[in-house]
Amino acid sequence: MxxxxxxxxxxxxxxxxxxxxxxxxRPALVGRPVIVLSNNDGCAIARSNEAKALGIKMGAPWFQIKHLEADANLVALSANFELYGDMSDRMMQVVGRFAPVQEIxxxxxxxxxxxxxxxxxxxLGKRLRAEVLAATGxxxxxGFGPTKTLAKLANHIGKTAERKPGLYPADLAQVCNLGAEGKQGTARLGQLFRATEVGEVWGVGPRISAQLNAAGVATVADLIKLDLATIRKRFSVVLERTVMELRGTRCIAFDDEPAAKQQIMCSRSFGTPVLQLDELVEAVTVFASRAAEKLRGQGSATGAVSVFIRTSPFRKQDRQYSQSVTVPLRRPTGDTHAIVSSAVRGLEAIYRDGYRYAKAGVMLLDLQPKDLAQGELDLVGGSGPDGTSHDEGRDRSRLMSAIDRVNQRYGRGSLTVASAGTEAVAKSWTMRQDRRTQRYTTSWDEMPIARA
Ligand SMILES: [Mg+2]
Known part of the structure; x- marks a missing residue:
């Protein structure tokens, strides 16, 4: 490394x-098997360790596991995204005090x-854990590592060492630093890599994982031995990048991170602090539009939009303010206008005058397959998101696909909704990127050039 x-x-x-x-x-739930169910109580979207031990899988349909209520004392709760959004904001605030750069x-x-x-x-990690636990419960x-992929893997090892003793050394439970493992020599690091299946690596999905297994690549130790050119040819540039990260070379920028499974997040730290509401409205409009585009890209609809704004805890001279709000939608939607207007309404509710805002973000919670949401629209008989007529809803969805196609072809932001402002106006809220490494593999402009 x-x-x-x-x-x-x-x-x-x-x-x-x-x-x-x-x-x-509800402290009485501690120690009992607990799951949280998706919208309309369809399937399990979160499981306590006790519920995992019962063999309940992520996404398990409720009707298949309902008998465990009587048989195994299982508690099933309906999702409360407003609570989760608020708890998330509190947790992120505490975590964000520990380092000058935080990416949610x-x-x-x-x-x-x-x-x-x-x-x-x-x-430091142990202190962070203790402070988050004390402040939020x-x-x-x-997990620590010299690259994001290794930090993710270290986190997985920390979690697994705690939950299933035996697979990893017990001293790595809860807080695991793979950077330190690397420094101690390669023996224990190699052991950790041999104990970890490729499917656990960030960005290696079930499909790639199956292909790797078929090629005899079962563990992280097998994966990092592969030749980079071969990986690129037989699999993808994305997997090549993942392997480089596993070997200790940073190459994943914030915008290129593999998508989170259950939420879509778009947030930025501002290059210079933002004071005015209208500038925050522009930023939040861009974040919400991007989130909506990603949402449609993966064929999902969202049932709740969360927005947060905060000042910088590292600018001690500034008065501090941090707030978030989660706006539940009347109907699950993938419509940019519906998502942007909910985010902006949320922003207007939490904005306070006189603060120097350093960061804002939009998160889509309660994701569900678009077809499911569409089926629901059909059932309510011609009333789409925001009370539009059924035909209008279908036109809007065609418009959204058209916007996505144009943005894919001509670059992000070619077509946006009106409150996002125009490129001609220099935006003080755009991200400072001076510590970003080049986007070697994903941007034509930044691809390394080989000269003969
Ligand atoms: Mg988690």
Missing amino acids: SSPSLAQFALVDGNNFYVSCERVF YSIDESFLDFEGIRDDLVT IPTCV
């Missing part, structure tokens, strides 16, 4: 997050960049 001491990311992840949120307010990746995961920080990271695991 190349110079793991130079850069360290942490991934902080809430354990069984939705269940943990529920347990904070999903409702319960954020990356911290510890570049240049020389503290003992495991001790949410248990977390913390």
